[in-house]
Amino acid sequence: MATVTDGQSRSAGKGPGGANSALAAALKEAGCSYASLALRVNELGRRQGVDSNYDKASVTRWLQGQQPRGTTPELIAAVLSGRLGRAVSPADLGFHSDQGRPVSGRALVYGEDVAETLHTLAELGSTDISRRSLLGSVPFVAAALTNPQREWLLLLLEQQEAFRPTGVASGGPVEQVHAMIAMFDQMDNHYGGGGVRTSIVHYLSTEVVPMLQRRGTPPQPQRQLYAAAARLAAMAGWSSYDAGEYGLAQRYMTQGLRLCAEGRDRVLGGQILAGLSHLATNLGRPDEGVALARAGVATAKGAGSPLGLMRLYAMAARGHAAQGHSREASEALRLAEGQLDMSRGPDQESVWVRYLDHHYLQAEAALCFRDLGLAAQAERTASESLSANADRRRRQAISRSVLATAHLQQDRLDEAVGTATEALDTLGTVHSERSIQALRDFRTRLEPRRHEPMVQEFERRSRAVLGAVA
Structure with missing residues (x-):
């Protein structure tokens, strides 16, 4: 530090x-x-x-x-x-x-000129990779979330006819970028964002941005390339978030939303807003998290993606639960379940949301139940998430931490510490600050039992991964 x-x-x-x-x-x-x-x-x-x-x-x-x-x-x-x-x-x-500060400020703004957005992304990526001026330490700025929401929603209202879904082009640069996105997704799910972040940023800033800056690309492939670049920028944001670099996460997601406007992709725009919502809620601004989720719902309604809406309602539920608003959280989860039931399967959904399923919703619901103190429901949903996501190590680590908290909330200390120890072991193979934060949340809740020998042993073992107890 x-x-x-x-x-x-x-x-x-x-x-x-x-x-x-x-x-x-x-x-x-x-x-x-x-x-x-x-x-x-x-x-x-x-x-x-x-x-x-x-x-x-x-x-x-x-x-x-x-x-x-x-x-x-x-x-x-x-x-x-x-x-x-x-x-x-x-x-x-x-x-x-x-040196380096101007881009950190510009990257918080949803700019009108897309050429300037591309320049900002290229400079942000270059500065990020070289780590000039300690760019990774730039702060998350909750007040800067208003501008991207407003500008995006205004554009959506003014140009509704332009936001029509398009298929993915076969062959050429767009297909290549989608193949890279799939590879990065697989690595992220298996190892966590911290292990793949630099590769995503480098590919976006040195390969994809220059593609968009070239002249002569036909309008349809150009739109699809902008959408793919927006997805990559969002991935750079998520992986930065997973690496604990929250200010960078906000900046990449904000610039990704601006690229998404050029791609005219409402489903993806909603998903980027869902990412910003998740970030805001986990950084102590659940009120902003709810507002961003609502903006995402307004974006994605009518776009033909029930799974995309499911995630946005889940993010709204997370924000409400973090504020202790049980009724609102329950209603948002009910709406999320309704959208999940409406989906005709991943093949009928946008490529950006096909990974979403019942088990994703279970994992998010478990976090809501944890924050609301509904231990039995948190235990059930976290257990189901664990059994269904054996190949997703980050989700396994988070769900185990939630399950440990549910055991603790029911005064089952032995089970709580045992489950948390399993989560700690999982973190040895996942570079994910989100997973670490979930386990730190559990460790904080152990405070009243700190005199117990098994708690002291867990705190000793966890220190190398979670840091010293505050």
Whole structure:
């Protein structure tokens, strides 16, 4: 974990008087005290792997013109974005940009010019792979989720006739890209996103983006290529999410949604919104998770994909459950089950959602039941998910963690620790931060039983994978 201190600040090239008037104005508008800003920056940084100890004196120095090093300007912008209810960048707050920062800000925006989107994706991928400016530490910015939703839904309303489903072209570049997507999917399911992430990013930014930048491709194949590129960008987002790089996940998914507009693919657009919903809910913003899922439902309705709608209703249920809204979560799960019943099978569905099935819904429902404290239902659905997904190691690891929590909620400590130990063993072959977080959730729930020898032994064994107990 990187450590940042006040001593690492440097002069920022002061303007008249040296004061940072832009930061002062934002603090005043947000009604945010110096101490509160410092505290929130420290908390957000720790959640994203940066250990800092800023205080109100630090904020005073920023207002006097000093510039924090590393990713602290992005953290300050993320905190104030949340307080203001709109996205603000470090530049908006009077901070100079170091190398690599401009693309991290541009990638949060759903841009009008698709040529600029392609340029942004290529630069983001290049910077990501080379790891310049610690790009992986850029923060998740909940306030920046509003712009992509709004722009996407407005386009959908304005150009409804253009959003008609098309088949996948046979032969040529589109078929090649789909073959690569299938390979990446298989590797992701087997080993987790952390093991395949760099390959996805490299292929998207160095192979597929240049294909889209070439002139002369006929309109129909071009649309299909844009849709395939959007899927790859979403996969780059998911694999970044799985690697614990949440800010990158948000940026790749946002740019993927913009490419999807060029591909005119409503089913895929809904699935990208489902991914953003999952990200928001798991990062402590289930209200945004529900809003994104609802935007996805509005997108996918009438697109002929019950399985796509099933996933979106499941994401809405996850957001409601995380907020403790039992009635709303139950209704969303009921709607998800209804869409699953309506599906005529994967062969009749979009290629993007054919992996979704009854067992997927069971796994998501188990997480909802866990969060709502419905232990018996969580145990049943997690057990069914385990028996049906023997070849999906990440889902196995997550479902085992949920099952362990269900046992603990029913005061069956021996079974809980035994099941959690099996989940820990599974994590030895899966590079998945989502799986790790599910097991950390279980470990946190062990706190009242920490005096038990078997709990102490589990905590000792898990330390290498889950980190030290907070």
